[in-house]
Amino acid sequence: MRIIVIGKNGQLGRSIQKIVNTDTKIDNNQSLNDFIFVGRADLDLSSESSISHYFGNNKFDIIINCAAFTQVDRAKQEAELANQINHLAVKQLASIASKEQARLIHISTDYVFDGESNKPYLETDTPNPINTYGKTKLAGEKALQKLMPMNALVIRTSWLYSEYGNNFVSDILKLGKERGELRVVSDQIGSPTYAADLADAILEIIEHKKFRDAGQTTQIYHYSNEGKASWYEFAREIFKIEKIECEVNPVTSQQYPTHAKRPRNTLMNKDKIIEVFNIKISNWKSSLNTCITILKKQQ
Numbered sequence: 534m535r536i537i538v539i540g541k542n543g544q545l546g547r548s549i550q551k552i553v554n555t556d557t558k559i560d561n562n563q564s565l566n567d568f569i570f571v572g573r574a575d576l577d578l579s580s581e582s583s584i585s586h587y588f589g590n591n592k593f594d595i596i597i598n599c600a601a602f603t604q605v606d607r608a609k610q611e612a613e614l615a616n617q618i619n620h621l622a623v624k625q626l627a628s629i630a631s632k633e634q635a636r637l638i639h640i641s642t643d644y645v646f647d648g649e650s651n652k653p654y655l656e657t658d659t660p661n662p663i664n665t666y667g668k669t670k671l672a673g674e675k676a677l678q679k680l681m682p683m684n685a686l687v688i689r690t691s692w693l694y695s696e697y698g699n700n701f702v703s704d705i706l707k708l709g710k711e712r713g714e715l716r717v718v719s720d721q722i723g724s725p726t727y728a729a730d731l732a733d734a735i736l737e738i739i740e741h742k743k744f745r746d747a748g749q750t751t752q753i754y755h756y757s758n759e760g761k762a763s764w765y766e767f768a769r770e771i772f773k774i775e776k777i778e779c780e781v782n783p784v785t786s787q788q789y790p791t792h793a794k795r796p797r798n799t800l801m802n803k804d805k806i807i808e809v810f811n812i813k814i815s816n817w818k819s820s821l822n823t824c825i826t827i828l829k830k831q832q
């Protein structure tokens with residue numbers, strides 16, 4: 534299988550690369566799987582011609598799209614670019630995958646929901662995004678489903694962090710070491726998700742018979758780590774693990790305004806991915822521990 538991973542410099546793209554390059558289990562499959570990792574310089578999702586040119590010259594059995602316009606607060610000001618990357622490029626990838634009879638795995642977000650539900654969202658619940666980022670990601674999902682009723686898979690995830698780049702964990706660690714006190718939002722609830730765990734799940738899925746067998750209807754799956762937290766609880770857990778003496782004070786979303794509105798409660802039900810692909814999911818606190826241990830080793 535020739536497999537392309539788009540977004541090689543992002544958190545998830547780098548997490549997949551790390552496993553593919555280091556895991557002996559995956560190594561054994563290397564004779565069967567040929568992974569190609571591409572970044573913006575190889576394939577620019579903001580350019581229709583870059584996408585058609587790239588796939589005109591390169592053929593794949595599986596396309597994994599980890600790239601996205603992910604700056605939630607900038608998406609409104611840069612709506613056209615966000616729409617091109619999160620919606621139109623996904624539509625184009627689905628059209629290419631469909632023509633080439635390739636499988637497509639696309640990553641989406643809990644922010645397709647409005648966050649007003651009091652129970653974890655099912656894949657069948659109606660999305661209702663409340664910000665531009667969520668709207669463009671939902672448009673991408675819909676275009677994909679329309680063009681590719683078979684052989685694609687959308688995985689919605691939430692609150693991704695990793696040992697790579699800037700994310701909530703690295704930002705909070707930095708701030709905690711600089712300041713004695715922090716205010717963190719406590720009225721938004723979700724499931725922090727370690728990108729390495731999602732990367733593992735994706736690599737398990739592509740080996741699974743239910744993914745490999747041709748003629749599967751396109752499906753949406755929810756994936757996050759187990760458990761729930763507010764951003765405030767997430768920050769406190771980071772400091773607890775790292776033994777950082779920084780006072781964390783809870784504030785409401787109203788007291789901490791951001792350019793883009795965030796949904797209040799985006800917990801997702803993960804029964805479907807667990808049952809169909811037999812995926813084991815860790816609790817967010819244990820995965821956070823793993824990530825922080827790796828971050829420390831990198832220092």
Ligand SMILES: NC(=O)c1ccc[n+]([C@@H]2O[C@H](COP(=O)([O-])OP(=O)(O)OC[C@H]3O[C@@H](n4cnc5c(N)ncnc54)[C@H](OP(=O)(O)O)[C@@H]3O)[C@@H](O)[C@H]2O)c1
Pocket residue numbers: 540541542543544545546572573576577578579580598599600601602603618640641642643644670689690691692693694698728
């Ligand atoms: N981060 C979260 O909290 C979160 C939550 C829910 C869902 N998700 C979804 O999960 C997926 C992975 O997220 P992530 O956190 O790994 O994202 P990330 O770290 O922000 O990485 C996104 C990647 O997309 C690439 N990209 C952006 N514009 C591009 C373009 N025009 N052409 C080609 N590549 C482009 C970026 O390339 P450069 O490195 O060159 O900029 C970057 O490597 C995304 O679909 C995201 O929507 C993320």
